[in-house]
Amino acid sequence: MTIRNDTAVAFFTQLLGAKGVVAEAEDQERYVCDWAGGRLGMPLAVVRPGTTEEVAEVVRYCHEQRIRMVPQGGHTGLVQGALPDDHIAEVVISLERMTRIRRLDPLNFTMAVDGGCILEEVKRAAEENDCFFPLSLGAQGSCQIGGNIATNAGGVNVLRYGMMRELVLGLEVVLPNGEIWSSMRALHKDNRGYSLQQLLIGSEGTLGIVTGAVLKLTPRPQQSQTALLAVPSVEAAVRLYALARRVGSDLLSAFELIPRQCLELAFEAAPQLSDPLDEVYPNYVLLELAASGPVDLSVMLECLLEAGMEEEVVLDGVLASSIAQADQLWLIREGMVEGQLLRGEHLRTDISVPISAIAECVEQAAAAVTTLSPNSLLIAYGHIGDGNLHINVLPAAETPGEALPALFEQLEGAIFTVVDGFDGSISAEHGIGRSKQAAYLARLSSTEQRLLTSIKEVFDPDELMGAGRILPLAERQLLSNIH
Incomplete structure (x- = not known):
């Protein structure tokens, strides 16, 4: 560990106490893997703030010291967005200690929560007050509300209740320079100017860290x-x-x-x-x-x-x-x-097309996969009601492990080409992160890329938060990080 690393860990320990810092490699294991088994590098440290103010102090220090940060929720992502970088040491900022339900108003059908609240606990608290929070995911026992917001989570109830951005009324966010921005209002209608809130939802931890949210509830189904x-x-x-x-x-x-x-x-x-x-x-x-x-x-x-x-x-x-x-x-x-x-390593996709095009899309994708890999098993399942399918491919058992990356790249490209033919999306609910970045960028117009890059520069001009996720690092950053 370098002097800089020792200094940073010492600062975090003084700020958060021993329970707020995970510095040893063997203790960091569960913070460097996601649900799908993805793994990249080891962090400089894992910090576990207990309040929004502590998150802001950590971020301010990292901003001053030019230390990269990666926000992390419940380790249930599938696009490697919350995994620490494998080239540059990053500080993993975990919200797992921020689990307060701040207030619940059953008359207003709203609930204010910490960003680290587990989805299942939020749903339970709503039901205890004869309300219902409709987001429903297979990972709801471990995923966090902040991560759900950062990735604009979907799930099985989207066709009736919408995605996460339809379920959020207010946000509290620590920005990349350590400032706290809050719109924690329990208002069902608020039409004042540009919506920073909607910009931050789905930004995958690249524009700020969601530390709190006001959620929209519905009556509990009887x-x-x-x-x-x-x-x-x-x-x-x-x-x-x-x-x-x-x-x-x-x-x-x-x-x-x-x-x-x-x-x-x-x-x-x-x-x-x-x-x-x-x-x-x-x-x-x-x-x-x-x-x-x-x-x-x-x-x-x-x-x-x-x-x-x-x-x-x-x-x-x-x-x-x-x-x-x-x-x-x-x-x-x-x-x-x-x-x-x-069954082992396999290709996952998360695509969407118009509902009326689902059957034809599956048929064309199956034909494309059979042409490239006749012995692989294609399975297409998902949320018919919002056009979101997971067209996954399980390779034949005899396929050598070293051949899988190239095979998956070919198969994914073929499936995405089919999706393009229906003017669909290569990511319906999982996000972009790192693993979908190349395919995402290839489909952006120059206008879109300019606008998106400009937004990132406004929020995080030094590219310290979620660097290299969704959008690539700027050329100046690439040059400065060559060792």
């Missing part, structure tokens, strides 16, 4: 209906979605496409799960209707099933008769992600 329906094709699933939107009005809260291969992956990851239907079908839809008022959801779902069978877009199905049975069906959706991990 009833729900969950069903797993077998459908003959992806195209049928899309047609069923349109039908469900019409029959279910605005009460449809989730509508997930799950191909048969994903059920098999879920069974591998969770052997306690059993096949919900007696027969095997090529594709399934997992849907949920929820309401907080005197609405008969069971009748609504029955009407949907009758209409679906009449139009031949539903082949079979199972309706959850209890909360426990509904939870079992949702465990399939969670287990299939774990099942992919058990």
Whole structure:
């Protein structure tokens, strides 16, 4: 460790105390990996401030000393945005000690929280006050609200409630120079000038650190209906979605496409799960209707099933008769992600296209993957209701490990080319980070790149926070960091 590093660690320890600094390499292990197994470098130190003011003090010191910083949430990212750099030592700023629920107003349907609050704890606190915070993710037991905001998180309820930017009313942010900017107002309408708040949501820790937020709540659903329906094709699933939107009005809260291969992956990851239907079908839809008022959801779902069978877009199905049975069906959706991990290294994508183009996009992507790698397994699943699919590829078991990076690059490029043909997005909810940067930049117009670079320069002219994420380092920074 250099003198500069020793000096920085000593300052952080004096400021935060021993519990607020993780300086030894062996103790930093869990801060240098993400959920998907990504790993880059080792940080100069991991700091764990307990208040917004402590975050600001840490950032001010790093700004004065020209030390790079990377904000970090619950280690559930998938694009290497929160991992420390592998060339330049960075200070990891973890908000895991900032877990206060500051206030909850059930009459205003708002909740103010620290940025380090775990999503599951936020949801529980809302429900204890007969409210509901609708963001729902597989990682909700470990992801943090600040990270959800920084990445504009999506999840299974987007079709009804929108992404994270629709669920945030106010923010508190520590800027890259250590200033604290706050808009922590519990206002449902505020139309004053440019929205700095919306600019910061989705900025992936490159423009500031979210230390607090005012969240928008809704009434707690008093009833729900969950069903797993077998459908003959992806195209049928899309047609069923349109039908469900019409029959279910605005009460449809989730509508997930799950191909048969994903059920098999879920069974591998969770052997306690059993096949919900007696027969095997090529594709399934997992849907949920929820309401907080005197609405008969069971009748609504029955009407949907009758209409679906009449139009031949539903082949079979199972309706959850209890909360426990509904939870079992949702465990399939969670287990299939774990099942992919058990198969080893694989290609993940997170694309979106117009809902009407989903079936054709899957068909073209499958053809492109088969051409490049006939023995690989393509699985396309995701959120039909917002056009967001995860078209993932599991390579053949015999593929040598050293050949995987080049193969994944080829396959991803082919899938992204298909997505481009539908004027889609290469990142619907995971963000850009490091791993999607090249593909993102290749699709930016010169005007977009100029505007985005200008925004970064206004907030962080020295490129000390989240450097090299989303946008590349400026040429001056590249030159100054050559050792």
